[in-house]
Amino acid sequence: MGAQWKHAGRTANANKRGAAIGKLVKEIIVAAKMGDPTPDNNSRLRAALEAARKQSVPRDTIERAIKKGAGLLEPVIYETVVYEGFAPHQVPVIVECLTENKNRTASDVRVLFRKGQLGSVAWMFDRKAVVEASVEKTGIDIEEAAIEAGADQVEPLECEDVGAGSTGARFVCHPQDLDTVTKSLEKAGWKVTQSEMTYLPKNPLEVDEAPRKDVADFLNALDDCDDVHRIYVAMK
DSSP states (O other), X not given: OTTHHHHHHHHHHHHHHHHHHHHHHHHHHHHHHHSOSSGGGOHHHHHHHHHHHHXXXXXXXXXXXXXXXXXXXXXXXXXXXXXXXXEGGGEEEEEEEEESOHHHHHHHHHHHGGGSEEOOOGGGEEEXXXXXXXXXXXXXXXXXXXXXXXXXXXXXXXXXXXXXXOXXXXXXXXXXXXXXXXXXXXXXXXXXXXXXXXXXXXXXXXXXXXXXXXXXXXXXXXXXXXXXXXXXXOBO
């Protein structure tokens, strides 16, 4: 009896991992469907595959996802649906969903936003492209790497997101330059783990500790929804 909480914890962690894998698989399917199903010719797919491998997604699961996206197996039609609104304490949020059932997703998102508020906030964000990558070297000048790749901005990745002895950075560029920047970094020896469109807040809000927990709880509930693919928040 006394060890049951451990089993419950393992079950919760397994569910979290299953949900995370599900989101990665969706990204692979969509990337393969929107572009060439051959990774060498599809930067978004290459990044999706690298992210999946980083999370130890089984190889057969990855291969099946590519085949689904390429239309070689039973068709799965995912649509992108974007919702805008406010988290608690009026923090602007954009939620990007990948779904095969828009009615179900709309219902789920409306329920989740009961602790917030749906509304127009896209004008508070800039539409940009972002590439996250790492290279197995230290002492790299990421500003110089950004200039050479054609990126407009760059910032270092957190240490926990990069392996020991490596340098990681997040490169931001104009949407039309996403593929060019991605290929330039790969040619320079960087390993790309994310290459996609994003929303960057123009004026992120400062939120105190107590209300920040409310916002975090709201965002975690959103992230637990299977159809939610990306969440963009205007908060420092």
